[in-house]
Structures are given as structure tokens and as C-alpha cells.
Amino acid sequence: xxxxxxxxxxxxxxxxxxxxxxxxxxxGAGVMSTTALLATPxxxxxxxxxxxxxxxxxxxxRMTRDVYPHDGLSDGIxxxxxxxxxxxxxxxxxxxxxxxxxVKELNAAARNRFKKxxxxxxxxxxxxAILQSMESTAFFQKIRGDMIAGIYNNPDVWKVLGYxxxxxxxxxxxxxxxxxxxxx
Amino acid sequence: xxxxxxxxxxKVVVVIGSGAGGGTLASELAIxxxxxxxxxxxxxxxxxxxENDEWSNFxxxxxLDPRSTSGNWRVAKDFSGLPAWIVRAVGGSTIHWAGAxxxxxxxxxxxxxxxxxxxxxxxxxxxxxxxxxxPYYDRAEKKMGTTGTNGIPRLPGNNNYKVLAAGAxxxxxxxxxxxxxxxxxxxxxxxxxxxxxxxxxxxxKSGAKWSTLYEAIPKGEASGxxxxxxxxxxxxxxxxxxxxxxxxxxxxxxxxxxxxxxxxVCVAGNSIESPRLLLNSASNMFKDGLANSSGQVGRNYMxxxxxxxxxxxxxxxxxxxxxxxAGIVTDESRHDPSRGFAGGYEMETLSLGLPFxxxxxxxxxxxxxxxxxxxxYENMAGMWLVGEDMPQASNRVTLNPNxxxxxxxxxxxxxxxDHPNDIxxxxxxxxxxxxxxxxxxxxKTYKTPPYPSTHNLGTNRMSENPRDGVVNKxxxxxxxxxxxxxxxxxxxxxxxxxxxxxxxxxxxRQADYIAKxxxxxxx
Ligand SMILES: Cc1cc2nc3c(=O)[nH]c(=O)nc-3n(C[C@H](O)[C@H](O)[C@H](O)COP(=O)(O)OP(=O)(O)OC[C@H]3O[C@@H](n4cnc5c(N)ncnc54)[C@H](O)[C@@H]3O)c2cc1C
Ligand code: SF4
Numbered sequence: 254x255x256x257x258x259x260x261x262x263x264x265x266x267x268x269x270x271x272x273x274x275x276x277x278x279x280x281g282a283g284v285m286s287t288t289a290l291l292a293t294p295x296x297x298x299x300x301x302x303x304x305x306x307x308x309x310x311x312x313x314x315r316m317t318r319d320v321y322p323h324d325g326l327s328d329g330i331x332x333x334x335x336x337x338x339x340x341x342x343x344x345x346x347x348x349x350x351x352x353x354x355x356v357k358e359l360n361a362a363a364r365n366r367f368k369k370x371x372x373x374x375x376x377x378x379x380x381x382a383i384l385q386s387m388e389s390t391a392f393f394q395k396i397r398g399d400m401i402a403g404i405y406n407n408p409d410v411w412k413v414l415g416y417x418x419x420x421x422x423x424x425x426x427x428x429x430x431x432x433x434x435x436x437x
Numbered sequence: 438x439x440x441x442x443x444x445x446x447x448k449v450v451v452v453i454g455s456g457a458g459g460g461t462l463a464s465e466l467a468i469x470x471x472x473x474x475x476x477x478x479x480x481x482x483x484x485x486x487x488e489n490d491e492w493s494n495f496x497x498x499x500x501l502d503p504r505s506t507s508g509n510w511r512v513a514k515d516f517s518g519l520p521a522w523i524v525r526a527v528g529g530s531t532i533h534w535a536g537a538x539x540x541x542x543x544x545x546x547x548x549x550x551x552x553x554x555x556x557x558x559x560x561x562x563x564x565x566x567x568x569x570x571x572p573y574y575d576r577a578e579k580k581m582g583t584t585g586t587n588g589i590p591r592l593p594g595n596n597n598y599k600v601l602a603a604g605a606x607x608x609x610x611x612x613x614x615x616x617x618x619x620x621x622x623x624x625x626x627x628x629x630x631x632x633x634x635x636x637x638x639x640x641x642k643s644g645a646k647w648s649t650l651y652e653a654i655p656k657g658e659a660s661g662x663x664x665x666x667x668x669x670x671x672x673x674x675x676x677x678x679x680x681x682x683x684x685x686x687x688x689x690x691x692x693x694x695x696x697x698x699x700x701x702v703c704v705a706g707n708s709i710e711s712p713r714l715l716l717n718s719a720s721n722m723f724k725d726g727l728a729n730s731s732g733q734v735g736r737n738y739m740x741x742x743x744x745x746x747x748x749x750x751x752x753x754x755x756x757x758x759x760x761x762x763a764g765i766v767t768d769e770s771r772h773d774p775s776r777g778f779a780g781g782y783e784m785e786t787l788s789l790g791l792p793f794x795x796x797x798x799x800x801x802x803x804x805x806x807x808x809x810x811x812x813x814y815e816n817m818a819g820m821w822l823v824g825e826d827m828p829q830a831s832n833r834v835t836l837n838p839n840x841x842x843x844x845x846x847x848x849x850x851x852x853x854x855d856h857p858n859d860i861x862x863x864x865x866x867x868x869x870x871x872x873x874x875x876x877x878x879x880x881k882t883y884k885t886p887p888y889p890s891t892h893n894l895g896t897n898r899m900s901e902n903p904r905d906g907v908v909n910k911x912x913x914x915x916x917x918x919x920x921x922x923x924x925x926x927x928x929x930x931x932x933x934x935x936x937x938x939x940x941x942x943x944x945x946r947q948a949d950y951i952a953k954x955x956x957x958x959x960x
Pocket of ligand 2: 425620630631632633634635636637638640641642643644645646759760761
């Protein structure tokens with residue numbers, strides 16, 4: 254047993270690292286900022302990202318919608334997920350490579366089956382079949398895992414899916430319908 | 438006023454861990470006039486620090502130090518580095534507990550006698566009976582303000598409860614209500630009543646829900662006999678040549694190792710850290726770890742048979758509004774082997790917010806099947822299934838020689854295999870849970886697998902015979918007279934009920950015993 258003096262914070266394991274290792278799919282929990290949302294993916298947006306190139310960005314945008322497809326959510330929600338992935342790639346070369354190689358693999362799988370790139374495959378069910386064939390890859394699991402936080406920890410999504418969230422500052426749900434069910 | 442003791446003061450009782458067991462014990466000892474130092478690995482957060490945000494509050498208060506897993510349990514696959522969901526902070530897991538407070542039944546204290554020999558199970562009868570514990574259950578319920586006891590009214594039912602109750606009635610169940618909850622249904626003990634905030638798992642912002650953080654601990658401090666030391670992680674218990682423990686080494690806020698001398702040491706770090714600490718305290722005299730001549734330290738790890746059922750209806754429920762767990766059906770908690778398993782289980786309402794349900798509903802699931810459910814989040818109701826699991830000697834907390842924590846100490850590996858009895862009970866519980874929701878019109882039901890363990894039990898179990906366990910009926914270790922275990926790791930068997938009320942009752946009882954033994958100079 255040795256003495257240690259680094260500060261308590263420095264000694265704690267990196268939290269994001271922990272989330273990954275623990276298997277809790279929340280890498281990025283709490284990082285959702287409120288950047289302005291764009292209504293549709295534009296080339297300008299895609300080019301503004303730093304680590305991923307425009308083709309990769311478009312592929313990932315299509316893919317994220319196919320992994321967790323919510324017709325009621327705007328593209329802006331999925332663009333934020335891609336922004337998050339881009340930021341992670343910019344910070345970490347291994348992530349950058351994982352994503353770039355993954356996109357290449359995805360396109361290869363698409364060409365193999367349908368003779369075209371992933372984004373050009375028109376039917377959702379065909380694209381899902383491609384994703385299913387890649388389900389066990391680290392690339393797919395990275396996208397899927399990050400999306401759990403990227404989509405479902407986003408207050409803009411809560412509104413659409415009907416989760417009212419924090420309530421203490423509003424006095425709880427005591428006078429706001431905690432027992433208002435009427436159809437039983 | 439809070440006390441302050443010197444590191445060299447060898448008259449103090451040192452309690453390790455400030456949760457349900459340790460927080461209660463330390464407070465009781467201090468109120469009895471005994472000098473007490475409470476070491477807590479985590480920070481001291483207060484109510485204003487709690488956040489109505491599932492992930493950010495989780496990251497703030499949880500035990501995130503590395504751990505590893507093995508065995509065939511689903512948790513090892515879904516959450517390999519997070520076998521358990523435990524708080525690291527003053528107050529321990531009573532910060533995020535839901536408040537369900539049930540007494541263990543008489544027949545469950547006699548598990549071996551009641552269930553007989555079950556292959557692969559290391560069943561034992563507890564060395565205490567329900568009748569012996571009843572006076573302490575009475576005191577615990579009064580202290581914690583448990584609804585449905587002491588004339589305290591039950592909580593009003595929220596939407597999630599109303600769905601459960603309607604289904605229970607359709608199923609012909611007879612025993613269902615909003616539970617025995619240690620949550621104020623009316624102002625009591627200087628704390629207000631439940632505002633139906635719905636973030637019980639994130640720390641109760643109204644203070645209506647009982648926690649050692651703002652009930653037991655401040656009362657202990659007010660006695661002038663309790664010093665709480667947060668950010669103080671016990672790393673080793675030391676002893677003298679006669680084999681009596683003499684103090685506790687702990688890493689302070691800056692990571693520096695300090696030695697607090699002690700007259701008595703009580704371990705209450707929850708059922709993973711408590712055995713780990715005893716094992717990490719091995720010495721020349723105790724080569725297999727402290728209090729481990731039986732080889733039982735770390736064995737018989739139990740986590741309750743669990744699972745959840747979520748149901749989607751075609752109309753709105755808003756399950757997340759209001760108390761997280763105030764609703765229970767107890768009809769299945771009986772022992773009735775005709776169902777194909779020993780022991781019983783409870784059905785309790787449970788809701789998770791969208792951030793948690795997306796991660797836990799069916800880990801790994803994606804595509805339209807998954808988003809279909811999320812799109813109907815507001816139409817969901819949910820219940821938790823919690824029942825007795827079989828103790829098995831091979832289900833075990835051990836030291837992982839290949840993985841060290843920030844202090845250079847081997848981390849805990851948690852090994853768990855489901856017993857066939859656990860699997861049969863889970864199947865039955867899933868079936869009944871789904872049928873209950875279908876009886877009131879569920880469009881689709883989900884059999885959600887276990888979360889990281891919330892009820893961690895049994896790794897320093899109580900036994901009549903020193904060969905069979907680690908502590909006696911007072912929680913005193915069989916091997917070392919002035920060393921006690923004061924948390925859920927004492928449980929001889931798991932029983933069907935949520936464990937905290939029993940942990941608190943045992944701590945109250947242990948405080949009486951320690952005080953008497955100290956007065957008689959036995960300690
Ligand atoms: C989400 C959730 C909901 C729950 N709901 C219920 C419920 O409704 N009813 C119920 O009965 N139970 C419930 N539980 C379980 C309940 O919280 C625990 O069973 C109970 O708190 C365990 O008490 P304990 O004293 O064993 O440990 P804890 O309360 O976990 O306290 C252990 C403390 O020891 C500290 N510690 C550990 N190691 C060290 C060390 N080496 N040095 C210093 N300090 C250390 C920890 O930081 C922690 O603060 C719930 C649990 C969870 C996760
Ligand atoms: S629902 Fe009640 S008990 Fe739960 S956090 Fe809110 S006020 Fe506290």
C-alpha cells in the first residue's frame with residue numbers, strides 16, 4: 254500500500270472511459286448542448302464539421318436515422334448526434350479511424366448487396382438488412398451506444414416523445430397530473 | 438454540534454460507510470453517548486445538489502470505481518463494468534433508494550427449514566427470528582416514517598399505481614396498495630410531504646423520502662458524539678498481535694493514507710466493498726483476509742431475483758409522474774412450491790425517465806421495434822419484480838488480481854450464476870406481470886432484464902455455526918470480537934422483500950448490543 258497525493262479528482266477514473274468500460278451506453282451523457290438546429294442537412298453543415306468529411310457525415314446521418322428511426326424527430330436531432338461523433342473523432346484519432354473505416358465498410362457492404370453506396374439504397378428495409386449484417390462490429394455498437402444518450406438524453410426529444418422531465422422546480426407533479434389517468 | 442476526534446484516539450468506534458446500515462448505526466451509537474467516527478468514501482452532497490436529471494445525477498453520486506464481472510447472469514453481458522448500482526456519498530444508497538420498506542416474513546428467516554434441501558443452494562436459517570427482530574422493525578418504521586405503519590397514512594396512488602391496481606384486481610389478486618414507503622405522506626419529523634416529483638432515484642429534492650443523509654446523520658451529529666469524515670476511503674483494517682482490530686487505514690481527500698485508531702470497527706460499505714475490504718486486510722496472522730477463517734467472506738452473494746415488465750397501452754399513462762415505487766402487489770410473495778420454485782416475489786410499480794428507459798428497456802435493441810416503444814413512452818406503465826434468490830457458495834465477491842483501483846488495491850470481481858430456482862421464478866413473474874397488464878388492455882409488453890444490482894446482499898452472512906458464515910446474530914464477526922459487519926452483507930438469505938428496513942432494524946439492534954458490551958467492558 255503506497256501513499257498517494259494526487260488530488261481526489263485526478264485519481265478518479267475518467268468518467269467517459271468508465272461509461273464505455275462499464276457497458277453503460279451513455280458516453281456523452283450531459284454533453285447535449287443547445288446548438289441551433291437546422292431544418293435539413295445541408296452541404297454547408299456537413300462541410301463545417303471538422304474531423305469527418307462530407308461524404309462520411311451524410312452516410313452517418315442516414316445511418317443514425319436507420320438505427321433509431323423516429324419519424325416525428327427532425328433531422329436536426331440526428332445532426333446533433335453526428336456533430337457529437339465528429340467532435341469525438343476530432344479529439345481522438347482512434348475514434349476518427351473507427352468511424353471512417355466503419356463508413357467504408359458500410360458502403361462496401363451496400364455495394365456488395367445492392368451495387369450502390371449506403372445512402373443511395375432507397376428502401377429502408379434494405380438498409381436495415383445491411384446494418385444487421387454489421388450489428389456486431391465495434392463501429393455499429395459505437396454509433397448505437399452513443400445514440401442512446403445522443404437521442405434520448407436530449408430535452409428537445411423529450412418534448413416530442415412525451416417525457417416532461419425535471420419537475421422539482423415546478424412543485425413536482427402533485428398538482429400537475431400525477432394521478433389524472435381517466436381511461437381505466 | 439458535530440464532534441472532532443484525533444487520529445490517535447483509540448477510544449472511538451469507527452464505522453465504515455454511511456448508508457442504511459452504517460449511517461444508522463453511527464447515529465445511534467453517538468446518541469447513546471459513544472464517541473464515533475464515520476468514514477465515508479464519497480462526498481457530502483446535500484439536497485440542493487441533487488439534480489432532476491437521470492444521467493448527470495447518476496454520474497455525480499454513484500460508485501464508479503472499476504469493478505469486474507463474471508458468470509452467466511445477464512448483467513455481466515449488459516453492464517460488464519457496473520455490476521451494482523450503489524451510491525458513493527454520505528447517505529450511501531439511501532440517497533437514491535425508492536423507499537419501499539417491508540419486513541422479512543417469519544418463514545423466510547427459516548429458509549432452510551422452510552424450503553428444505555435445494556440442489557446447489559447454500560441455504561441456512563438465520564440465527565434470529567422474526568419475533569426477535571419485530572421490536573426493532575417497530576423502531577425502524579417509526580424512525581423512517583414508513584407509510585401504513587404507526588398510523589401513518591399511505592401515499593396517494595399515481596397513474597402508474599392505478600394501472601397496476603386495476604390489473605391486479607382483474608387478476609384476482611387481493612393484496613395491493615401504495616406500499617409501505619419510507620416517504621412522508623404528511624409532514625413529519627421536520628420534513629415535508631411528498632410532492633410527487635418523480636425523481637426518487639436521483640435523491641429526493643423535498644426531503645420527504647427517508648435518508649440517513651438528512652435524518653440519522655444530523656441527529657447523530659447534534660449529540661456532539663459523531664464526526665463524519667467524507668472523502669475518506671477505508672483501505673485496510675489493522676490489528677494487534679492478539680488478533681483484535683486496532684484501527685482503520687483510509688485514503689483522505691488528497692489520497693494520503695491516514696490511520697484512525699479504534700476501540701471497535703464496524704464495516705458497512707455495502708455487500709461488494711465490505712467483503713473486499715476484509716479480503717484486502719489480509720495479514721500474516723489472517724492470510725485469507727480478516728474474519729475469514731470459515732472461507733465464507735465474499736461468498737453467497739445475492740442480488741434478488743429481478744426483472745421488470747413494461748407495458749404499452751393505447752392511451753396515456755405518464756408513469757414518470759410521481760413516486761417511483763409507491764405501489765405493490767404482494768400476492769405472489771408466499772412460499773408455494775406448486776408454482777415450480779421455492780420462495781416468492783413482489784410486484785412493485787417502477788418508472789424510469791426516457792433517458793434511463795432507453796438504456797435499460799432491452800439493452801442493445803435498435804430499429805423500428807425499439808423506436809415504436811419509445812414513441813409511445815407516455816403510454817407506458819411499468820413494474821419491478823423482486824423475489825428471493827438462492828444463495829450459492831460460488832456466487833462470490835473476490836479480489837481481481839489483474840485490475841487495481843486508484844489506490845493500487847485489487848478491485849472486486851462479482852461472480853454470479855442464476856440458480857434454476859431464480860430462473861423459474863423470473864419466468865413465472867414475467868408471465869404474471871405481462872398477464873396483469875394485458876388484463877387492462879396492454880397493446881404490447883416487454884420483459885426487461887435485470888438492471889445493475891440494487892439489492893446487494895449476503896457476502897458476510899450471519900450464521901449460528903462459525904463454520905457456515907462470517908458473523909453471529911449481532912453482526913459481530915465470529916473471528917474478531919471487536920469487528921462488526923453492519924450492512925446488507927450480513928443477510929443469511931435474501932427473502933423476497935426490499936432489504937433496507939431490515940438493514941436499519943439490524944443496525945438499531947447492533948447499536949444496543951455494542952453499547953451494552955462496551956459498558957460491560959466486553960469490548
Ligand atoms: C435505484 C435504487 C432503488 C432502491 N430502492 C430500494 C427500496 O425501495 N427499498 C429498499 O429496501 N431498498 C432499495 N434499494 C437498495 C438500498 O439502497 C440498499 O439495499 C441499501 O442502501 C444498502 O445499505 P448498505 O448500508 O448495505 O449500503 P449503502 O447504503 O450502499 O452504503 C454503503 C456506503 O459505504 C460507502 N463505502 C463503501 N466502501 C467504503 C470504504 N472502503 N470506505 C468508506 N466508505 C465506503 C459507500 O460510499 C456508501 O456510501 C434501492 C437501491 C437502488 C440502487
Ligand atoms: S416523488 Fe416524493 S419521495 Fe420521490 S423524490 Fe419526489 S417528493 Fe421525494
